[in-house]
Amino acid sequence: EADIYQTPRYLVIGTGKKITLECSQTMGHDKMYWYQQDPGMELHLIHYSYGVNSTEKGDLSSESTVSRIRTEHFPLTLESARPSHTSQYLCASSEGQAGAFFGQGTRLTVV
Amino acid sequence: GEDVEQSLFLSVREGDSSVINCTYTDSSSTYLYWYKQEPGAGLQLLTYIFSNMDMKQDQRLTVLLNKKDKHLSLRIADTQTGDSAIYFCAEIYGNNRLAFGKGIQVVVIP
Numbered sequence: 001e002a003d004i005y006q007t008p009r010y011l012v013i014g015t016g017k018k019i020t021l022e023c024s025q026t027m028g029h030d031k032m033y034w035y036q037q038d039p040g041m042e043l044h045l046i047h048y049s050y051g052v053n054s055t056e057k058g059d060l061s062s063e064s065t066v067s068r069i070r071t072e073h074f075p076l077t078l079e080s081a082r083p084s085h086t087s088q089y090l091c092a093s094s095e096g097q098a099g100a101f102f103g104q105g106t107r108l109t110v111v
Numbered sequence: 112g113e114d115v116e117q118s119l120f121l122s123v124r125e126g127d128s129s130v131i132n133c134t135y136t137d138s139s140s141t142y143l144y145w146y147k148q149e150p151g152a153g154l155q156l157l158t159y160i161f162s163n164m165d166m167k168q169d170q171r172l173t174v175l176l177n178k179k180d181k182h183l184s185l186r187i188a189d190t191q192t193g194d195s196a197i198y199f200c201a202e203i204y205g206n207n208r209l210a211f212g213k214g215i216q217v218v219v220i221p
Binding site for chain 2: 006031033035040041042043045048050058090092094097098099100101102103104105107
């Protein structure tokens with residue numbers, strides 16, 4: 001069973017607020033990822049990291065930012081939330097090529 | 112990212128076999144994956160196949176890989192109601208990044 005955790009599971013927040021979505025894994029994986037998932041199911045990579053102090057933008061442009069100060073922790077921050085940021089955010093980690101393990105996701109609604 | 116294609120919806124009767132198909136683009140992909148997503152949950156890695164294999168079987172799951180046509184399929188034998196979910200195929204590109212298909216909604220009819 002994968003040990004990767006996301007908090008909160010659900011978040012409803014007003015426009016303009018700053019939010020941080022948490023993601024932690026206890027598997028010691030170097031690689032971590034953030035995906036944004038449309039209501040129509042498609043997944044888009046928005047950030048990834050190959051290790052501590054390494055962060056890269058993904059394939060879908062995002063106004064969010066990430067940091068990787070510790071191996072196990074990969075938080076995502078939105079400085080000023082907008083309704084267009086409403087989505088499901090999925091965090092994942094991997095080691096080698098045996099596949100990525102996903103957290104349960106955070107469903108964000110900006111009102 | 113790479114372009115991975117899947118059809119969007121499949122309904123199947125409980126007890127029947129279901130086959131989900133996927134077409135990928137990167138012929139150099141070394142591993143290909145199948146993930147399952149139940150409502151309100153993250154993605155669960157079901158199985159994966161190395162590119163030098165044609166077939167892999169894991170209990171009720173059979174993965175078939177046609178490298179010439181870049182075609183990947185997942186067969187679920189004796190489909191159960193608990194198999195109702197969204198299924199994604201994925202391939203590795205770049206440096207261990209995963210490209211996902213759009214997902215297929217599988218509905219199992221009792």
